[in-house]
Amino acid sequence: MTVVDPGVDPDLDPEDGVASNPYDPDESEGAISVIRRGIAASPELKRGVWLTAAMGISVALGQLAVPVLVQRTIDQGGLSDSGDVDIPAVTRLVVVVVAVVLFAAVANWRTQRRLLQRAEETLYRLRTDAFAKVHRLSVADHNDTRKGILLARVTSDVEALAQFVQWGFFIWVTSPVLILGMLAVLAVYSWPLAVVVAVCFMPALPLFRWVQRRQLQANDAHRTAVGTMLSSFSEAVTGAAVIRAYGVQTRQAEHLQRSIDLRYRTKLRANRYMALVFVIADLFAAIAFSGVLVLGVMFRDQLGIEAGELVASLFIVLLIAGPIAQLSEVLDSTQGAVSAWRKVLHLIDSPVDVADPVPGLVTPAGPVAIEVEDLSFSYRVGPRVLDGVSISIPSGTNVAIVGETGSGKTTFAKLLCRLADPQEGSIRLNGVEIREMSGTSRLDTVRMVPQDGFLFDASIGDNIRFGRPGATDDDIAHAVDLLELGWWVERLPDGLLTEAGERGSNLSVGERQLVALIRAALADPGLLILDEATSAVDPETDAALTGAIQRLSAGRTVVSIAHRLATAEASDCVVVFDAGRIAQMGPHHELVQEPGIYQRLHQAWIGATR
Amino acid sequence: MDLPAHSPSRSVLGLGLRLVVRMYRMHPLAASVAVFGAFLTAIGIVGSTVVIGWVTDNVVLPSFEPGSTIGLTDALWGVVAVACVAVIRSAGSVMRRYYAGMTTQQVERSLRERLGRYYLQLPMDFHQRSMAGRLIAHADNDTMMATHVLDPVPFTLGTFFLLIFAAISLITIDLTIAVIALLIFPAMYTLNRIYTVRIEAPTAAVQAGVGRVSSLAHESFDGALVVKTLGRAEAESERFNASSARLRNDRIHVGNLRAVFESSLDALPSLGIAAVVLIGAYRIDAGAMSGGDLVQVVSLFTLLAFPMRVLGFFLEMVPRSVVSHRRLQTVWNERLPEVRTAPSSERPRSSRASTLEVRNVSYTYPAVSRLDDDEDAEAGPRLIQTQAPQEILKDVSFSVAPGQVVAIVGGTAAGKSTLCSLIAGLTRPSAGLVALDGSDVIELPADTRADHVSLVFQESFLFADTIAENIAFGTPDRTRLDAAMAIAAADGFVSELPRGVETVVGERGVTLSGGQRQRIALARALYRQPGLIILDDATSAVDPVVEKRILDALRNQLDTTAVIVAQRLSTIELADSVVFLRKGTVAGAGQHGDLLQLPAYRSLVEAYEEAST
Structure with a gap:
């Protein structure tokens, strides 16, 4: 098969850096605003506020029981005045504490369970909303670069949030309550001591922020280094044949070594900051401990503090370092989670370009007459792809669209089946403006057979049935017969029950197109839009495709994006696109005589094959 | 100790410990520092409980006694003790964390270096029978998981030190209390163990669910255009929602388990402390211990809770690391070819076309296998054979005189690409011999083989490097580079690139079309001016007009023998002779x-002709 314009269709080139697109949200939006928007998007969260508070309090209650028990035992159990121990008093205390600890544990269990459930419901809704949104975006948003970003929104971004829910979130709930609770108990014993502890820990905050920033940078560098290393390995594996054919093992080994070393160094740098976080909290705890000890002993009378209270205070200072260190450790993952949340919300909130009217107009069945008037279109960024295109195609005509890569021919075909809406101009099918047609009527009337024969991981029969849900086996058999492809179906290992495999990988490119054609035949549309494959197909399948297309075309209006001379020759009318405009139009035999783009294209076709 | 039924069996634990020892031996220095750090941390933790007990007995309680003489000096002694302990603990903790990380990273680096060596030096058939994705995963996730077990090791060892010190300090305080305590620690350990074992399967289910959801999304977005043209967006959403709902339920299940165990693990030390306080009160009453001793024991319990958890992490990691390491082992079980140090039988490059002789060559394609995903730690990874060995070529013989152009023609799966690989000396024939100028092509030294015979592949592979580097690999000879690019018809578009031959492929949006990539790959072969050049359908994406120009130049401007796999009639007509392959055998050779005259040949050629119009 002759390929006139190989390579990527620049109609779908990535466009970067635009504010109002679903990919790059405004990074400057603050965390608070994100959280507010997030709560608005997921009402489940609002009901979780009380639960959250209850859980924080129950955890704090359980943990604070111990220092209070120590204090009470010393002060009321009689340990401080070296006399006899008041055993009944201690027993009563222990029973109370055990009751409190058990109650707190049960409360903790119940609230944590409920809270997690809420969080998972929210994540589920976020993920499925984002997924549904992706399929409602105009097709202009689906290209290779974009696909990766959209995929990240419903997978890794939601996962980042899920990870945060599992760890960081609980620390955010419990740690502040614990810290405040401990300070509160201290303040009850002696408020000046509580102030001293708070003041002693103050300088740790800027230090934490500094470590945090350095760590974030170090982590970024590490992530980049991992990417480089993996592509280096990927070269060694996917380029294995070339590496051996050209004997460049040594060169590749050096590349690999460099990237492995770089990853190692960046990881160590990131580890350095990790190692510091806990130590900072620990050292400041030692300072606070010393402060409380010295002041408590020196000014015990002025402070009005008892022995047990002072010991309990020392105890609390020892404990308070834990939640502080934990809180500082989750700051990092919190930033990641907030930014992931922002991205997912941005996708969900982005406007839909192509919305179907409800109820919408209905076109009658039968071949479609197309009226295109003054059509202009451009993607989010970039120049106009179509510029004032007008054409009228009578019903039942077979039109071939030709043009060089980037001439706008593919975009034109996409607008005909409303995969995107034009900025200016109109398209009328049998007199009905395409934007006013109901979704179902449009799908029944217009059917596109795309170039990439993408199949779902299901049986071939099911893949065909997607063309018209509810179609019976007889309908499918009829469609197969119509295209005279019975022999091909019989040759499949399990007939129509043969599994297509992931993306249709069990079939060749040409065979996947056959399935797409049968699918279109099942839908019986009045307007058929064919995007011819450019990739090579083996001769036998190629003959089958040509025959099937001919039979499918009978009695319909057909618009083909032609890459082959034969298709153009066989059409009723050839439309030549150039730089977003229609440059030439007419039957093949006339255009060939005219000097112009078509003649040049024709020369290349002929030259290539003879 | 009784462990639940599906805990890692002794053998896996044994394997894991042996793995740890083996990895530690690879980088003993950093590992030793980390363990020493853990030792210091343990001393620091127990030390801080001793200090708080001492301070209680000797500073705090006495100062509250009537007529106490305790003043600033005594308090300052307490401060000094606290400072010393804090410094020891912090230094130990930094050493442990940093050097434990370093050990893991050093081992990871060594494992990756080793993998890289194998990937580059193993013969081509290794790559043919392994999936690329699997090999990349080995270098990425598998290596990380294999070394994961090392992370908690110093802390775990530290926990053992800690338990020993704690036991000693408890016994010196009071035997009764020590016995109670020594009962509670195993209870915490067991609870931990049950938790890590119970959570393992649900966690794995969540992991699998994450994979399922993401491959579903991947498939669905890949087919976005089809989804749209068929109006299947809602059906796709339903499919995705079902899968997400399952993941959500699995996660909630894990969360419920965690809620139970986390709250129990939080409560257990507090309950232990309550018991200790009660018994302690009796012991103090009996005069067997002091108030400070009690405070010391209580704080020991508080501080020991976390290290007990780390022990659980370690046990959780063991089976995963053992499994991952076994996956790496599948690569290392291959035999590395001996690397020849001295360039043996180095032949001067033939500046003229070579003679090629293919004598009775047969080739059987090795079995293809993939790793079974549902593996368990004890059985180790299973390789599932996905494709049986296949005989691709059978007794193929032909010869090509110097300067001749031979076209290889054959339908799908006739063995054309395999034949190319055999002629280029990349693959060793199962039987027979490929002779280049009379000597076996497989014996040519790997690093200079391309100077004698260059193969241009169907799929053009470019390195993420400059175009010049992609062609010449090293400092290029400008004249030869320009000549090669001119013949390959690559000079035109390369000169239009922002930085010409210094443009880095794939960077800043410099994307090349399939045809352009093929022309660079072709220039790579031509640059070496080999005596034999093999084109394995290497111009399929090049515009036919340009292709003809390239092949004409190849013929007329170079003194080289050429073997060309042809898919177009125009290419076949260009050749001096044709070898017709059918099902792995030569079905005909000649003009x-x-x-x-051969019906099979004629129908194939006619089909090519048909397809191109």
């Missing part, structure tokens, strides 16, 4: 006109 194109003569071969047309």
